[in-house]
Structure formats: C-alpha cells, structure tokens
Amino acid sequence: MSTSRYDQPETAGPRAGQHRAVTAVESAPLASDRRPTSGNIAILPKPGALFVDAVLAGGGQITDLDAETRAIVWLTSSEPERLEQILTTHPAIQWVQLPWAGVDAFSGLLKRCDRPQLLWTSAKGAYAQPVAEHALMLTLALLRRLPERLAATTWSHESTGESLYGLSVVIVGAGGIAVELLRLLAPFGVKTTVVRRSAEPLPGADRTVSTDDLDIALATADVVVLAAAMTDDTKHLIGQAQFAVMKSSAILVNIARGGLVDTGALVDALHSGAIAGAGVDVTDPEPLPDGHPLWSAPNVIITPHSADTPEMTAPLLAERLRRNVVAFLGDGSFAGVVDPQAGY
Known part of the structure; x- marks a missing residue:
C-alpha cells in the first residue's frame, strides 16, 4: 500500500485471530554478524x-x-x-x-x-490470507460473469459462466499469497503452475517454472493470478506480448501491484477480446482516475486496493x-x- 493507515487513530473492531500469517519460507536464525544488537x-x-x-x-x-x-x-x-x-x-x-x-x-x-x-x-x-481470499473472489466472480449480471436491468435468457473446477491456474509469484491461494484452490481440483525467479518447486503447486518460461505458462492458463513483488525487473511483466499468447477465454487477476501490468495493453486486450476478463485490486496509476478507460472496459472488476482492510x-x-x-x-x-x- 502507498498510503498511511497505522499512524491514524485505531478503529474499533479488528478481529484478532481471524486470520493467521502465512510465509513461503520458515524463518531461520540470522548469522551472528547479521544479527542486530538488541535494545x-x-x-x-x-x-x-x-x-x-x-x-x-x-x-x-x-x-x-x-x-x-x-x-x-x-x-x-x-x-x-x-x-x-x-x-x-x-x-x-x-x-x-x-x-x-x-x-x-x-x-x-x-x-x-x-x-x-x-x-x-x-x-x-x-497478509496472505485476506489477499488470497480476495483473489479467489475475483476469480469466481469473473468466471461467473458477475460484471454483466450486476449491470443488467432485465432478465437474460442467455446462459453464460464457467466453473473453476479443473481449470489451469497460473500464479505469478511464490510468496505467502501464492502459498495460501494454492491451499484455497485445492478443493477445486485445478491444475496449478507457479512462476517464480527460479524453478525450485513450491510445495502445493503441480508445476513450478522460472520467469524465463512465463509466456509458455501463460499460454496454458485459464486463470492468471499476479502475486509477485513490484521491482524494476517486474514492471510491466504483463503487457501486449503476454496478452497475445494468452487464451481468449482466460482471465487475469492482479492483487499484487498495479505496475506489474501495462494498463494500456490491458484495456486493449479487454476491448479486443484477447482475454475474457480482468479483476484488479491494484492499478497503474493508483488511485485510478475518474474517466480512465479501464473503468469502462468489458468484463472488468476493479476494487480500490481493498483486498486487505x-x-x-x-x-x-x-x-x-x-x-x-x-x-x-x-x-x-x-x-x-x-x-x-x-x-x-
């Protein structure tokens, strides 16, 4: 998040114990020369x-x-x-x-x-649990075509919507969010691929590949979830070239950072039908300005960086x-x- 929250007066109502922390790697003692002096x-x-x-x-x-x-x-x-x-x-x-x-x-x-x-x-x-929960919500809502259902003012006689069961899900990133999302996805019997810096297997994933194979993984995906850190190397990780290799039936979910996606390319992909939909909790720019083309793109859900309140x-x-x-x-x-x- 780019805004201040914890230096403000505390609001009533946090439910302690509602979520638990999730880490991709268990902590180990630091070497003595890296350990800070207590005080x-x-x-x-x-x-x-x-x-x-x-x-x-x-x-x-x-x-x-x-x-x-x-x-x-x-x-x-x-x-x-x-x-x-x-x-x-x-x-x-x-x-x-x-x-x-x-x-x-x-x-x-x-x-x-x-x-x-x-x-x-x-x-x-x-914060992996609430964010992974939000990613799952966006995924299900897009597959079931909720954007068009919520906008409707008349009864539709056209049956549309897809089930998550058995689909191919690609998760970009291997941190706590990926670990928790893999757990949430397990009951749906999906085929999961994790894309990370190295091809070291991530427990719970059916397949783990390095970012060198990102485009290959994207070509197989029905659902792509972005859960990677925002760095100089990951800026616009998903752009025109990546949308071109994705299935036209695929959906993109971004609950990480807006800069991972080229927003202009995303708008074009939605309008052209290069992908079927997108759910974003983060945008570039952020906040997303009133009147931005992404607001009116087809089959898109935009939540205001609220995956974790x-x-x-x-x-x-x-x-x-x-x-x-x-x-x-x-x-x-x-x-x-x-x-x-x-x-x-």
Missing part, C-alpha cells in the same frame, strides 16, 4: 496501542527516539524522507520494521540507507511485530527479511 525500540510516527502491546508482549522496551534507540517500527509510507533523515542521524539503529508486505514505496530509501549493520523486515506473508491487517501486523521483537531479543529468527538491493 530500545521506537514506534513512529505515532505509537498505536495495538502495536505498543505487541512490542511489550514480545519482551521489548519502548522509548522515544534517542541515541540509545536500536530499532524502529515504522507505521506509514507517507514520510519516507523523515525515515531517511532518522536513519542518517541515528546510525545506532540496526533494525527497521516496515508496515506493508510490499516495500516498493520504500525502494529508493532501502538502497540509499543500505548499510551492513541495518536489518529491514516487512510484513510479507502476514486495516481491520484485517492490523492484528496480523501486530503479531508479525511481536514475533520479530522476540527475534530481536533472541536468536534473530526474523520473519519478512528484506533484501534492500532486490527490493523485496
């Missing part, structure tokens, strides 16, 4: 009660930002320049916890502030924070470690 933790820009409780539950000590601060919990992406200034003027800080699963909003900052004794962690994997994610971020505070004070088994140069 005081500052929660910035504003310490919400839920996150204060999480730090305390993990055994951490919360203080105002000062020369003794060793870790920062950063709860917004709207002030990257302030975070950069803090890290520049407080070289003793050795761990920063970021609030989102994707860290593309911090990509420049991560590279500029990269230093040997600074560990970055994100919420990657923590604050009520869903706040308890999950709190649990990620508690867990990482335990790692900070213990053996360094941090969840969601970020590679500053790779950007995820």
Whole structure:
C-alpha cells in the first residue's frame, strides 16, 4: 500500500485471530554478524496501542527516539524522507520494521540507507490470507460473469459462466499469497503452475517454472493470478506480448501491484477480446482516475486496493511485530527479511 493507515487513530473492531500469517519460507536464525544488537525500540510516527502491546508482549522496551534507540517500527509510507533523515542521524539503529508486505514505496530509501549493520523486515506473508481470499473472489466472480449480471436491468435468457473446477491456474509469484491461494484452490481440483525467479518447486503447486518460461505458462492458463513483488525487473511483466499468447477465454487477476501490468495493453486486450476478463485490486496509476478507460472496459472488476482492510491487517501486523521483537531479543529468527538491493 502507498498510503498511511497505522499512524491514524485505531478503529474499533479488528478481529484478532481471524486470520493467521502465512510465509513461503520458515524463518531461520540470522548469522551472528547479521544479527542486530538488541535494545530500545521506537514506534513512529505515532505509537498505536495495538502495536505498543505487541512490542511489550514480545519482551521489548519502548522509548522515544534517542541515541540509545536500536530499532524502529515504522507505521506509514507517507514520510519516507523523515525515515531517511532518522536513519542518517541515528546510525545506532540496526533494525527497521516496515508496515506493508510490499516495500516498493520504500525502494529508493532501502538502497540509499543500505548499510551492513541495518536489518529491514516487512510484513510479507502476514497478509496472505485476506489477499488470497480476495483473489479467489475475483476469480469466481469473473468466471461467473458477475460484471454483466450486476449491470443488467432485465432478465437474460442467455446462459453464460464457467466453473473453476479443473481449470489451469497460473500464479505469478511464490510468496505467502501464492502459498495460501494454492491451499484455497485445492478443493477445486485445478491444475496449478507457479512462476517464480527460479524453478525450485513450491510445495502445493503441480508445476513450478522460472520467469524465463512465463509466456509458455501463460499460454496454458485459464486463470492468471499476479502475486509477485513490484521491482524494476517486474514492471510491466504483463503487457501486449503476454496478452497475445494468452487464451481468449482466460482471465487475469492482479492483487499484487498495479505496475506489474501495462494498463494500456490491458484495456486493449479487454476491448479486443484477447482475454475474457480482468479483476484488479491494484492499478497503474493508483488511485485510478475518474474517466480512465479501464473503468469502462468489458468484463472488468476493479476494487480500490481493498483486498486487505486495516481491520484485517492490523492484528496480523501486530503479531508479525511481536514475533520479530522476540527475534530481536533472541536468536534473530526474523520473519519478512528484506533484501534492500532486490527490493523485496
């Protein structure tokens, strides 16, 4: 997400325990030379009660930002320049916890502030359940032609719609969302292919291929779900060439980042019938401006980056924070470690 949520007053109603965190890779203790020195933790820009409780539950000590601060919990992406200034003027800080699963909003900052004794962690994997649920919802709605059904004002005598059972589903990305989506898809008996940087098999997938074989995988897909990180290498991963190899009956679902898709090419593909439909929770640009051609494209569902609401994610971020505070004070088994140069 590119907007601030957790530095605002907390709203009532998060259902703690409604979801659980999902990670693609289990955490392992960091090598001693990469492990941050434990110490005081500052929660910035504003310490919400839920996150204060999480730090305390993990055994951490919360203080105002000062020369003794060793870790920062950063709860917004709207002030990257302030975070950069803090890290520049407080070289003793050795761990920063970021609030989102994707860290593309911090990509420049991560590279500029990269230093040997600074560990970055994100919420990657923590929000996988609500986001995977949203991806499944968009998939089913598109297959059952809900956009045209919701727009109808008269009874149709034409039977349209497809079942998800037994279809070929390609998931681009192999993180927590992919892991959870594979679990949700299992009862439908679909044939699943995961596309990731390497061809290392992802448990639960029928087939795993590298991004070098993306176009080959797309040609077999009835459903394509984008769940990859947004980096320089993945910008416009899906464009005119990819829509050209996809089945005209295929649908595209994007619950990752809008920049993974060339929006102009998507609009063209929908209007020309190159693909059958698209469900997007993220767009490029975002927010999608009023009057943008994507709003009026056929068989499209657009949700306003709402796959995971604050009520869903706040308890999950709190649990990620508690867990990482335990790692900070213990053996360094941090969840969601970020590679500053790779950007995820």
